[in-house]
Amino acid sequence: QKEVEQNSGPLSVPEGAIASLNCTYSDRVSQSFFWYRQYSGKSPELIMSIYSNGDKEDGRFTAQLNKASQYVSLLIRDSQPSDSATYLCAVGRAGNMLTFGGGTRLMVKP
């Protein structure tokens, strides 16, 4: 079992729709959770971090964390073609390095 799992996609959504990206992790003591966006040929950039159960909103992005079920998700509202990218989920434990999932490729069609 991979430590951090994501569906590789591609996830295709029409412009203006909500894109839902999911991530599960295996280590129950994980404490920090991140979503990175990576455009093709570019480096990852941090878009959301979440540390406690529940929702965290930032503009069109909402991160959701459920530690009991060991999953974290990212919702992108009003999806735009510029949101087309690969989204990497990363999970961390205190004192340890982050573990990245394989990424989900999102395609937003005009």
Next chain:
Amino acid sequence: NAGVTQTPKFRILKIGQSMTLQCTQDMNHNYMYWYRQDPGMGLKLIYYSVGAGITDKGEVPNGYNVSRSTTEDFPLRLELAAPSQTSVYFCASSYPDGNTIYFGEGSWLTVV
């Protein structure tokens, strides 16, 4: 503010050659990392450092070496390059909480 700077951006190596990927950061971060990313895959940690003079292995260290003589620099050495080392390499840095990681632009390496 340059952030994390990697060189070279592109390099082709022949099997058995050696090279060093350079990485420097100007954010005074204690933590620095080297990741590799194979096509369509996530990031795998090669080596990391929590401060000058301290380095440790990550998930995939075989075939690589690092050093950390200063806070700013964290070069990655490839010895005896193999086709399996064809990948994109990202250097990164962070504050001691190790969580918010800032990435360099990447180095595309092909071993033929």
